[in-house]
Amino acid sequence: MPSPPFQMSSPLHGTERRSQFTYRQLNLLASYSTSSPLRVVAHIDLDAFYAQCEMVRLGVAEDQPLAVQQWQGLIAVNYPARAFGIGRHCTVTDAKKLCPGLLAQHVATWKEGDDRWAYHEDAASQIGTHKVSLDPYRLQSRKIMTLIKESLPPDLQKVEKASIDEVFLDLSAQVHSILLQRFPELSRPSLADDPSERLPPPPITALDWQADALVDLEDAEAEADDPDWDDVAILIGSEIVRDIRANIRRTLRYTCSAGIAGNKMLSKLGSGYRKPNQQTVIRNRAVKRFLSDMKFTKIRNLGGKLGEQIVSAFHTEAIEDLLLAPVEQMKRNLGDHTGVWLYNTIRGTDATEVNSRTQIKSMLSAKSFRPSVNNYEQAVKWLRIFAADIFSRLVEEGVLENRRRPKTISLHHRHDGQTRSRQSSIPQGKTLDEATLFELAKSLLSQITQEGRAWPCANLSLSVGGFEDGITGNRGIGDFLLKGPGVHESGEAPRDASVELSAHERPEKKRRVDNPGIQRFFPRKRGSSGGDDEGNIDVGMADTGKAQIETRGTSPKRTGSNPKPMTDYMCTRCDAGLVDAEALQSHLDWHFARDLQEEERGRQTFARSHAGAPRGQRFVAAPSSSRKSARGSASGKNKLEQGQSRLKFG
């Protein structure tokens, strides 16, 4: 048994001292209420994730510098290699100059024509014939996820997978139950008692934070204050997280970092505060100090366009300065919604829930060809890989047990700056298999090739969407395509008047409540180099070493002033950030669908004929004669330029 984390003081019978918290607030903890001031949320993020996966797989020494390579670029760098100054921006050649002992492991790839991915020795030079597979990392991600869930009491857990290597945990209910066990005086003696009555003070004079990085307080006085129940709650949360991390380390050999705080935003900032292999606790009493030292552009959602807008409006990046701005000024500059959201956010307020639904909404497998693919047979070889890739992921989603299944399949094909897309429904009734997907994909390709010149082809992408999983309102991209124009006027989620939310809750609420299908279009944290997709978008590395995916379309109109959830996945076309790679792919599909809608409105030449497309609908994008301003702007001015057709992943 570990040493008790508390130092008990002698009971204070008969004294006036009370906690600042009430029985009601304590009880709210049990129901994960976001309004409980005792709330405990943790964010866990794996250190140098892909690099660790390779280290564990290869069984290399922990101090061996290692980077994960994709073509000539690096997509993950372990901490020993970072000590040499190696980062994601480096090419393999540069990195090896910095550290000749660097182990650069190429990601697994599907070789053209193969029916499974593998680690190929020569992959780096085979960009033309191989396609990246991130399956090995997904597999590890799932194992970690499972272990985390197993480490928590089944009936008292709320776990949100936030990306391939991170999770949020709402520990409130578990902490509540531990509090009641350890401190029986917290159980209210009788229900007749007034729930607004203050709790007795914690019988504790000092808390043992073990190896946690504690965020300092503003002044020594605040530290000297006796701990209150929020400190005790967060300490219990920290113990839980420490155990989970030890369990992951022991069982799967991965290190991770974590943040423990009173909400998601702070916990996420905490997990990145000290890396690797550390956890940071941000007590409520330390929030002000923690944030005021920081640039607000580090806060989730404030790294992108919105951040820039705020910098130019307030002439500062420092939270400390921004704290002086009255809410009215923020509303004036940013609109009511965003103004209030920002005002709360820089004060550490974030009432978004940890959302335990982790459903995938679409899956995509794609490849940019350099050199291009020149005939139907060659393309079909890739379709086979795409079908195998998607099918293996569908199996994990429970397609064999009919737990979930996609309704639609789409193929996008790019030739000479023009992208054509076909979609069809996936026949229901029998269990979906790989051969069916492959046949459907081939048929879509035939439809496209019959339509006109199709070769050389620069990019092919196959996606499935419209998952049926019993969740009402789960709208995938399939619905977009099938419903056609007029569905959405902008990249913003529509406001659902029937759901009353406080301003700062809206972005996440929208994601969950209003329209899960569109939640992904909210910009998030900047930083993806593009090779990070969990969904196997294959990123071609140009000679510059910059990752780039070619696809088509233009930016959705955005106000640029919407608070945004966090992500590591950015659409560089419109600066939107997405929760994960799957979301990024759906987002791209959304761009595509929207482009087509715009195209139709603008030119009335959108081919909507079903001729030759009996099962599906036909979409033809215009040639890319005008590509300027393919990137979105926050102003919403960037309407579809006729024929815009390039989409870059920065």
Ligand code: TTP
């Ligand atoms: P991150 O969690 O952003 O980074 P990391 O785990 O490599 O390093 P850290 O210790 O700082 O958390 O991303 C998780 C994985 O996602 C990363 O290992 C590789 C992949 N990824 C990319 O391929 N490209 C990218 O631009 C980013 C940001 C991530």
Ligand code: CA
């Ligand atoms: Ca990470």
Ligand code: CA
């Ligand atoms: Ca991460």
